[in-house]
Amino acid sequence: MLSPQYFFNRLRENRIDFFTGVPDSLLKSVCAYITDHSNAESHIIAANEGSAIGLAAGYYLSTGRIPVVYMQNSGLGNAVNPLLSLVDKEVYHIPMILLIGWRGEPDVKDEPQHIKQGKVTLPLLDAMGVKHLILASCPDEFDMQLCKTLEYIQNNKAPVAFIVQKGTFENYVLQQQAPVDYPMMRETAVQTAIDAISEKAIVVATTGMISRELFEYRELLSQGHERDFLTVGSMGHASQIALGIALQAKDKSVYCFDGDGAVLMHMGALATIGSLKPANFFHLVVNNGAHDSVGGQPTVGHQIDIPAIALSCGYAFAVSVKEASEFKNVLRDTQAFKGPVLIEVKVRQGARKDLGRPTTTPVQNKSDFMQFLSK
DSSP: OBOHHHHHHHHHHTTOOOEEEOOOGGGHHHHHHHHHTSOTTTEEEOSSHHHHHHHHHHHHHHHOOOOEEEEEGGGHHHHHHHHHHTSSTTTTOOOOEEEEEOTTOTTSOOOHHHHHHHHHHHHHHHHHTOEEEEOOSSHHHHHHHHHHHHHHHHHHOOOEEEEEOTTOBOOOOOOOOOOOOOSOBHHHHHHHHHHHSOTTOEEEEOTTHHHHHHHHHHHHTTOOSTTEEEOOSSTTOHHHHHHHHHHHOTTSOEEEEEEHHHHHHTTHHHHHHHHHOOTTEEEEEEEOSEEGGGTOEEOSTTTSOHHHHHHHTTOSEEEEEOSHHHHHHHHHHHTTSOSOEEEEEEOBSOOOTTOOOOSSOHHHHHHHHHHHHHO
16 A cells, blocks of 8 residues: 555655645545645645635646645536636646545445446546546555656646545544534434424435434434435535425425535535525534544634624524533524524534444435425
8 A cells, every 4th residue: 555654755755745625535544644744825625626626726826836636536526617617728727636536436335426426437537638547556656657647747737637546545544633622422413403303304414424323313213214315425515405495395394414514615505595595494514623524634614603604694593502402402492483594513523433324225215205295
């Protein structure tokens, strides 16, 4: 396997020392090493992958040096626009190195939301005209790849993508994790919410741990899953799915169980929700200040005032809580409010090591959910 330290040092030896992107589980070791060995201006965790391409372009324009943008392959969807309309050789000719985690690689077992993206990752890059190669896990082979890549970039002023397979990097654990003393864990917040809201309420849960914890709690309670839509992919879009439902199912309370990283990824969604003012919309943002499911890389979730942003976007009510009892009371009181309502729940990082994954397929979840909605 390739040492994150070796990878990082070889880049720096070639005057490549600006990094930006959105964390990915296949890149968590190298991202952790970059975080621990870079300052705030040379490593920026972006809100989304398109923003990262923009940051990298700005860096190149001001320095003439090659930036690195990292992402999961699902993030290519956010990056396509600036890759084609900004950095492409038919537009501004802006070079950069893309480091892309290959989730859903063909013939490698993965979650259902990654399978399609895994199949089309290389063809999509081909269609965009982005040169790509599988990142070597052997240091000597990587050195040769890097040499050829830098030569190509020098001659073509174009992006090159390193595709990262599972197990490419040696393990490295993030050292710079700031301690958070909030009393609740995310799973406690999910359970508190389910216990407090109406049995007839609709729940749309965001990507990652929240959907997994919601599924397991329903199992623990011997309840069905038909009231819950588990957004296993499409990070940042759960609130708009919930909004679409709330606008059509006005007789039902619709709760979006969201995360800070997801809200930050597409924050414009708050303005859309606030402008439409769905009275039956309840937005629960579980904020641990981290991309917890992909290595614990920090977000700016604990540095901004999410309730104030929601209010400025037109939400009828917004509040922040950190105690389970306080959260329970707010959930109870706001059921009679006309929304949209936002409740930020500040929690600690971490999850149970034995946390499972949904045992139903996405199609089964969709079918059961639509049938429940139609009643």
